[in-house]
Amino acid sequence: MNKILTSLLSLGVAASAALAANSAITAVKVANVEDAAVWSNAKFSDVTLYPQTAIEMNDKKANELTENAKAKKAQVAAVYDGKNMALMVKWADGSKDLQSGYASTTYSDGFAVQFAGATAKPQPLPYIGMGSVDRPVVVHLQKANEKVYEPNGNKDVGNQINRQQTGVFGQELAEFDAKVASLAVTDYERIFVGEGFRSLTEVKDGSVKSNSSMVYGTNGWSGILTRPLKDAYVNLSGTVPVSIAVWDGSKMGRNGLKNLSSWIAINLDGQKPNAAMVSDLTTDSKGDATKGKAALEANGCNGCHQMNAADPKSFMAPSLKNVGGYSTAAYLRESILKPSAVVVPGYNRNAHSNTPWYNLEKGKRISTMTDYSHLDKATVEDIVAYLKTLKAEVE
């Protein structure tokens, strides 16, 4: 818990100014981002977070709870000073779910802020959520937790020992409990870097000095993340692309089971914005979505992909039912023209051995999706415009 949020609660919540879904957000320059007063007149913008539904989880109950999941609105404000940038994210959540104890069926609410890592060329942006090859991301994750029973001493709460199964009792069990209490995880804050699916790696060497926290109030959660403008992974200036994710513990949200925004442009006030990036992230596709739907069907895309919640589920390819919500037009265009540029790895091959989503060629993952680079430019744009319409309604 950081002090900012505690004192913020006494300041009251600043009014939220709704902007058009895709507008760039301005980060206000302040003397010190750690001064709680900076948030009292910060301007909040609405950001929509879509259910990440590319792949179903191997968990019947979680799938039932998230069947036809709706999009969520969050309010985001940003500030920066000479050294650090801070974001505040607020979102409604009807129940306060904390990770606690050693029950592996308890899931917590949480949020994450993702930054595009420093690359030689800032564009194209990394794949949303996990980065992509040569396009790293840094993900800051904060989960809501009570003291988490952590018997290993390495802060890894993913692999907990059930005290009932320690095989000890009496004085020995009391000693075990005392040891665990001293090792308990009290703040579940994590930082990851990733360059593609299943490559997210926790940064534990202290090379990123961030501070995040979350507080539950009458309107749901407020979270703050503060991180340096510059470190080994990022160099934030001009326009900063970020993406926000939130988890709902009551819906068994965990790992990929979350709501995620597309990349959002945050302009550091007083600095020269990256006009090309802002335009990419705020301009709608120029294609014709109606023609795009017809072209998509004529090209058999829906033979492999589920397009809408009403369509039958398909294990052949990722569901595209929310792809328009969390993907940029640039990513969708690339997916059609160069399917192997970013490969969504798919289901466990033992369970779905007839439908691998990629094959290995000389160690490289090659998508099983046909390459559609023979389509003319206008048709591709029409399909992109249609894909951008595929997203759940806001709850």
Ligand code: HEC
């Ligand atoms: C033969 C089956 C097949 C067909 C036909 C097909 N795809 Fe795919 N598609 C896949 C597979 C498998 C993946 C996952 C591997 C990858 O990332 O390329 C994928 C990935 C995608 C993605 C990325 C999804 C994500 O969650 O990031 C998009 C977008 C996409 N396809 C759009 C299309 C469009 C548009 C068409 C038609 C022009 C099409 N696909 C035709 C199999 C197919």
